Amino acid sequence: MQDYIIRRVLALIPTLFFVSIIVFCSIRLIPGDVVDLMMSQNDISTGQDRAKVEAALGLDKPLVVQYFHWLGDAVRGDLGRSLWRNTKVTEQLAMRLPVTFELGFLALIVALTMAIPIGIYSAMRQDSLGDYVTRSFSLVMLAIPGFWLGTLVMVFPAVWWRWAPSIDYTPFFENPIQNLRHMLVPAILLGLSLSAVTMRMTRTMMLEVLRQDYIRTARAKGLGEFRVVVQHALRNGLIPIVTLIGLQAPMLIGGAVIMEQIFVIPGVGLMLLEGVFQRDYPVVSGVFMVVGIGVLLINLTVDLSYGWLDPKVRTQ
Amino acid sequence: MSGVAVESTIAAKPARGPLADLVVRMFRDKPLGAAGGLIFVAFLFFGIFANVLTPYGMNETNILNRLEAPTLAHPAGTDHLGRDVFSRVLIGAQLSVIVGFAAAALATVVSIVLGVLSGYLGGWVDMAIQRFVDAWMTFPGLVLLIVVISIVGPGLAQIVVILGLQYGIAGSRIVRGSVVSVRENMYTHAAQSIGAGTWHILWRHILPNIMPVVIVLFTTRVGAVILAEAGLSFLGLGVPPPTPTWGGMLAGSGRAYMYVGPWLALAPGMCLTVVVFAVNIFGDALRDLLDPRMRGVR
Numbered sequence: 114m115q116d117y118i119i120r121r122v123l124a125l126i127p128t129l130f131f132v133s134i135i136v137f138c139s140i141r142l143i144p145g146d147v148v149d150l151m152m153s154q155n156d157i158s159t160g161q162d163r164a165k166v167e168a169a170l171g172l173d174k175p176l177v178v179q180y181f182h183w184l185g186d187a188v189r190g191d192l193g194r195s196l197w198r199n200t201k202v203t204e205q206l207a208m209r210l211p212v213t214f215e216l217g218f219l220a221l222i223v224a225l226t227m228a229i230p231i232g233i234y235s236a237m238r239q240d241s242l243g244d245y246v247t248r249s250f251s252l253v254m255l256a257i258p259g260f261w262l263g264t265l266v267m268v269f270p271a272v273w274w275r276w277a278p279s280i281d282y283t284p285f286f287e288n289p290i291q292n293l294r295h296m297l298v299p300a301i302l303l304g305l306s307l308s309a310v311t312m313r314m315t316r317t318m319m320l321e322v323l324r325q326d327y328i329r330t331a332r333a334k335g336l337g338e339f340r341v342v343v344q345h346a347l348r349n350g351l352i353p354i355v356t357l358i359g360l361q362a363p364m365l366i367g368g369a370v371i372m373e374q375i376f377v378i379p380g381v382g383l384m385l386l387e388g389v390f391q392r393d394y395p396v397v398s399g400v401f402m403v404v405g406i407g408v409l410l411i412n413l414t415v416d417l418s419y420g421w422l423d424p425k426v427r428t429q
Numbered sequence: 430m431s432g433v434a435v436e437s438t439i440a441a442k443p444a445r446g447p448l449a450d451l452v453v454r455m456f457r458d459k460p461l462g463a464a465g466g467l468i469f470v471a472f473l474f475f476g477i478f479a480n481v482l483t484p485y486g487m488n489e490t491n492i493l494n495r496l497e498a499p500t501l502a503h504p505a506g507t508d509h510l511g512r513d514v515f516s517r518v519l520i521g522a523q524l525s526v527i528v529g530f531a532a533a534a535l536a537t538v539v540s541i542v543l544g545v546l547s548g549y550l551g552g553w554v555d556m557a558i559q560r561f562v563d564a565w566m567t568f569p570g571l572v573l574l575i576v577v578i579s580i581v582g583p584g585l586a587q588i589v590v591i592l593g594l595q596y597g598i599a600g601s602r603i604v605r606g607s608v609v610s611v612r613e614n615m616y617t618h619a620a621q622s623i624g625a626g627t628w629h630i631l632w633r634h635i636l637p638n639i640m641p642v643v644i645v646l647f648t649t650r651v652g653a654v655i656l657a658e659a660g661l662s663f664l665g666l667g668v669p670p671p672t673p674t675w676g677g678m679l680a681g682s683g684r685a686y687m688y689v690g691p692w693l694a695l696a697p698g699m700c701l702t703v704v705v706f707a708v709n710i711f712g713d714a715l716r717d718l719l720d721p722r723m724r725g726v727r
Contacts, residue, residue, distance in 0.1 A: 127556075131564030142580050256706035258656055260663045261698035264679050268687045268694045367571030367660075374664060385572065386664060389579040401568070401576050408567045 121416050125409065132409065133187075136402040137180050140394065166196070187402065193395035195388075202399035205384060210403070213380030215285060216300055216372065217365050221358070223304025224311055229354070231308075232315025233342060236323060247312065254309035259368050262302050263375040280377040299372035306368060307361055314357050318350035325349075351422055359415030362408050454718055462714020468707035475519060476526030483516035499692055506692040517673035518696045524674050525704065528585070528658045532592035533650040537643060539597025544604025545631060545639075549612055558601075565598045571660060578666045585668050588661065592654050600646050607642045611635050641719035648715055652708035659701055675701045 167173050174182065186192070192202040235244045271277040278298040283291040322328065323346055331345045370382030377383070381400050388396030456463045475482065499506040504515045547558040565573075574591060581587045611617065612635065620630050661667040662676030670677060675697040687694045 127560040128563045128567065131561045132567055135564055135568070139576050139580065252710065253702075253706060256652075256709055257702045258659055258663075258676075258698070258705075260660060260676070261679060261694075261701065264684070264687070264694050264698065268691055271688055272691045363567070363569035363572075365569075367569040370569075370571055370575070371660065371663070385575060389575055389666070392579070394579075397576055397579055401572065404569060404572050405564075405567045408569065412567075 117420060118417060121413065125413060128409065129406075132402075132405045133184060134180075136398055136405065137183055139401055140183070140398045141176070141179070192399035192402070195393055195396050197391045197393045197396070202395050205396065206381065206399060206403055209379060209381045209384045212282075212378060213366070213369050213373070213382060216296055216303065216369050216378060216380060219296055219300035220303035220307060220365060220368070223301050224307035225358075227304065228308040228311035229315050229347075232312045233319055233347065235312070235316040236319030237342070239320060244316075248316070251309040251312045254306055257306070259302060259306050260371045260375065262305070263299070263372060266298060266302065267375065278376065282377065282379055295376070296378070299376045299378065303365070303368045303372050307365060310361065311354065311357060314354055315350070318353050319346060322346045322350045348422070352419060355415055355418060355422065359412045362411040366404055366408070451718060455714060459714035459717065462711050462717075465707040465709070465711035465714065468703065469711055472522060472704050472707070473526060476522040479519045479523035483513075483519050485513035485516045506690060506696075508686065508690070508693055514678075514693065514696055517678060518675070518700055521673045521675045521678065521697060522700065522704075524585075524668060524672065525655045525658065525701075528589055528592070528668075529651045529655040531589045532596070532654040532658075533647055535589065535593025536595075536597035536600060536650050536654070537647045539594060540600035540604045540646060541636075541639075541643060543598065543601035544606075545608050545635060547601065548605040548608030549627075549631060549635060555605075559605075562598055562602055566602075570595055570599075570657065574657065574661055575664070575666060578661065583661075583666050583669050588658055588667060592657055595657075596650050596653060600650065603642060603646055604639060607639045608635055611638045614638075645712060645716040645719060648708065648712040652705045652712065655701070655708075656705055 164173070190203055192206070194201055195205060198205070231247050235247045238244050267277060279291075279295045281291075282295055285292040319342075323342075328341060328346055331341045336345075366382070369380060370385060372378065373380045373382035374386060381404065385397060385400040385404075387393070388400065455466065506514050508514055508517070543558055543562070547555045547562075573595060577591050578587065581591070617630060617634050620634055625633075658667055659674065659676030659679075662674040663680040665677075665680060667676055668674050678697040679694065
């Protein structure tokens with residue numbers, strides 16, 4: 114198990130290197146005229162300040178030097194200062210990340226509590242009406258864009274019943290109930306679109322596993338259907354499902370950007386959009402990097418969880 | 430495979446061309462997929478002939494008719510400037526067709542180039558490309574698109590190129606997988622052993638054999654790209670106004686008027702969903718028909 118962890122962590126290094134190159138390029142590629150635009154928008158217009166902005170972006174040194182400077186700063190947790198608010202990007206991120214994390218976590222709970230039981234049901238009653246309805250539902254959910262669903266939820270309840278989802282954010286530790294009232298609707302919408310893929314995957318895996326000999330053995334020795342399905346079948350079908358959840362992490366974050374925009378949730382997604390519209394590049398690249406590393410860590414956790422889920426991986 | 434089996438396979442092959450054969454099998458075995466294909470063709474038709482089919486100009490304003498509910502004259506109602514929503518949705522379809530096909534085509538080419546290089550050459554080239562693809566796929570598609578647009582600015586050409594690169598790099602892994610399996614086939618080794626050059630092998634042996642994968646990849650990319658463009662337009666980072674886009678019509682200034690005219694929220698989203706749904710089921714059916722391993726599986 115230890116070897117497995119070490120190998121997996123070592124394999125991360127080249128990927129991390131390319132991630133850092135991509136983020137660095139995103140900063141370097143900012144064209145010169147954007148510096149002008151940034152200055153005019155940010156109300157710093159003397160020639161002396163231009164050099165300062167370029168220095169803030171690190172544009173005044175050779176490329177390789179810039180990369181290592183930037184990397185050194187980033188490793189020490191310094192992602193620069195926001196040009197708009199003059200606060201540290203990391204400070205903003207520390208405030209925004211837990212919000213997006215909460216949204217993603219709630220959405221994941223919604224997705225799994227829907228997808229896994231329904232997927233199992235669909236596999237156990239293959240080709241029944243229920244199976245057909247669930248499969249069609251998941252196909253439709255794959256096609257409906259989250260932002261349209263969000264718009265519909267904002268508009269139609271307001272038109273019909275004079276009720277609209279809350280858009281006033283309250284921190285969870287200040288008022289958990291108020292916070293959940295705000296977060297629940299976007300979390301459900303986000304979870305719905307995530308559940309579609311997981312549902313299909315659960316169904317496929319369960320169909321495959323339920324045909325295995327050990328399931329027949331379990332049934333033959335007189336185990337109840339619930340134990341057969343949950344203890345014998347689901348546990349074996351779980352690995353690809355967990356992998357899929359890891360693969361969906363980027364989708365989850367992309368969806369969070371949209372939901373944060375519609376429901377005015379002050380998470381990293383909204384921070385990114387604000388950064389883009391204000392041309393606050395240190396903020397944009399800071400969010401960009403943190404999101405990339407976040408997804409890498411999620412995938413690492415997923416890979417390591419195989420060891421816990423599958424004894425075969427542990428002993429290899 | 431025995432000689433008899435080969436002969437019977439040949440004998441069973443209908444006299445139709447491969448494309449006609451595929452169409453017939455699609456309608457016979459995958460009616461839902463065929464329906465998706467028909468919707469897709471209709472969408473193409475409306476997109477291509479949008480300029481002729483629109484009853485009103487896309488930016489023709491008529492302030493007296495603003496926020497009018499759907500009527501015979503305006504089947505999808507009018508917006509806050511009195512523009513005909515139906516006409517705007519049609520022009521939006523045109524944009525979706527252009528973006529969908531151009532970006533999906535570019536994505537497919539990028540996927541083929543990267544996937545074939547990586548899968549056929551192997552070694553350190555493969556290693557370097559794959560680690561780069563890993564890193565690229567680490568970033569959520571939408572976040573990557575937002576960051577790149579923030580650098581190059583919004584516009585039709587930029588969107589097509591960025592979406593093409595984005596989905597092309599991600600899709601290269603699928604092409605690589607099938608190249609690796611084709612590379613190990615006997616006919617590839619045979620070609621290598623009689624001294625065929627790398628380009629000849631790639632062009633004559635590898636490429637034709639990964640075509641089914643490529644066709645399916647292209648189809649599914651069309652749907653994905655259309656959705657991604659709509660998402661970007663929704664966030665205000667797509668093709669700039671006044672060009673109507675399905676995503677853009679659901680966002681921005683139109684948003685506030687939806688409480689007065691809820692039909693504004695319906696037509697663009699519905700078209701988007703139907704087209705993407707149709708492309709998805711068509712792509713699924715196509716995959717099942719083209720992939721020999723999937724035959725007989727539902």
